[in-house]
Amino acid sequence: MTFRVIQWSTGNVGAFALRAILQHPELELVGVWTHSQDKIGVDAGELCGRDPVGIAATGNAEALLALGADCVCYTATGDRRPMEAMRDLTQILSSGANLVSCTVAALVHPKSLPASMHDPLAEACREGASSLFASGIEPGFASDVLPLVLSGLSERWETIRIQEILNYATYDQPELLFEVFGFGKPLDQTPPILRPGALRFAWGGSLNLMAEALGLELEEIREVHERVPTEEVLVLGGHTLEAGTSGALRFEVQGIVAGRPALVVEHVTRLDDALAPEWPTGAGGYRIFIEGNPHMQVEFEFEDEEGDHSEAGLQLAATRLVNAIPAVCEAESGLLSALDLPLVTGRGLHGT
Template identity: 45%
Template sequence: MADERIDTVVWGTGNVGRAAIRAVAAHPALRLTAVITSSAAKVGRDAGALADVGRDLGVALTDDRDATLAAGPGALVYAASGDLRPDDAVADIARALAAGAVVVTPSVYALYDHRSAPAAVRDPIVAATEEGGSALFVSGIDPGWGNDVLPLLMTGLGSVVEQVRAQEIFDYSTYDQPDAVRHLVGMGQPMDEVPPMVAPTVPSMVWGGQVRLIARGMGVELDEVREEVERRALDETVTNVMGTFAAGTQGALRFEVQGIVDGEVRIVIEHVTRIHPSAAPDWPRPPAGADGAHRVVVEGRPRIEVTVEATDEGGNRAAGGNATAVGRLVNAIPWLRAAPAGLYDALEVPLLPATGRF
């Protein structure tokens, strides 16, 4: 009998890429055929060793993008960062789509809700799906399901809903991503410098799509999307895996992207992040003993609160969050292969069970 698994490529070998390799290797309907890296030092290394799968996978990392796409994979997990190179990320994804691969990725924030994406981002992607007869699904790594399908599911358990709030609460002490933590989030930077992540309009650009998805799922019209940002300085110098963070520099960041309905704050995506547990002690915290969690709170009758903790790579919660976000994306690949060409969002792609995994 012919092997009917979908040939799948992972593009990227960082925190998200490692999780993607594990997810593809574990999926009974997928076959990992290539892993693309931008690091010359990783070329030739076995993907299983890189991703701590527990065995060699017989797939050597490559930096030859042209040959990988020319081989005609059925699917591609785009795990390369788009934070500092959004135009390049869109170009890479469009290239894979035009080659006929369905693509799943967390890397292009504007496409969380593709209906509201700027034409400059959306149009080349639509053209690429038409050229390749392919499909794209973008969902967040923070994780997307925690800001769209989980809140919507929880609202369906209540009678009266006054507000729905999705929170990511995280302590960056063990998260070894200094470029993102220092230069995007602003930890350890002067308080008179506004971090790029919360510069005016940026939170709405990144998370506004998820607010709009919740509104659409609940059948309500938004008056507007607002932002609120609060920052706290460190009272004392702290040190962690990323180095030293000086007293007086930013040690905690909290922001909300709010969906306003009939003049009231009804939908909220909230992030609460710290560089050390001592920072901003009065802000929401994860459960005791945890360094991070994702929480949904539905205010109403009844009041519903759900906290999700995931761990991976030796108990690391950041890795666990990455893994669940990647799992949502990778598990969607077979559905996307069967779907008509086009762009899909979290309300259109079903949340599928892990069939055949035991």
């Protein structure tokens, strides 16, 4: 069976998603939505560096939804427009299309959403007999399926720590880097992601999802962070970061059980590999630690065809969504998490 798919936006993750949809034997691309005026009318193949496929991008959402596609892959930016994104998601679900998305991090665990977010989405799923699955590489696979599968090998475990160690210098998302994470800003300014409750909102879903799977009740979710300034002027693409401004960020979001962190998501994000050498370092990717008996540590490293690990992370966010589409279309309607889906494998993707 082939599922008819609309790709919604063609940015960093979106272009990778488009490529993955076009290559997937169980998926058929039927439409592409774009926010950019200069991409309207451009062929989908061209928008992801492939040969033309005869489907032009459009900004007409109603016409796209009228195509009656099985699924929309929604990867439009949501970091500074979460409410608008939620409205889009609700509209798509109520139109009858299933939905996969990486846009709003908290949606990875619908059960722990506040009612103001959960209920309109659940109602839209009922109206459209549709399903929503939110994921990505992290929040998503690296902080749910991967550590949960490893935990199943334990005799006894005390702490599961998921560490993201990435250099975001090549991540072409200036809004996220500078306006949300506050890189290039003075250290006495608190960026939105470090306002009290923001890390908990974004990563609490991952911790609650793991807690649900592990049969744990989290007493609280704590936030910890530290920043390190750049030592010299840094030039990233068209952006210049003055020396002494924020150049590296480490944070932890901790799920507390019996007064101690039991589940931890830690991000070590540098714009320059030389910064904060005292923090964890690595080739770029995720590291999972399971403290207990036996102690387990897994390195999950990746790079794209050009050897760039940050780009490969975006690609993995896209493939996690796209490869889940058949399972999401076949699932009961409603708000899904990774715990509701069967094992998503590389079925049909073998190639040389």
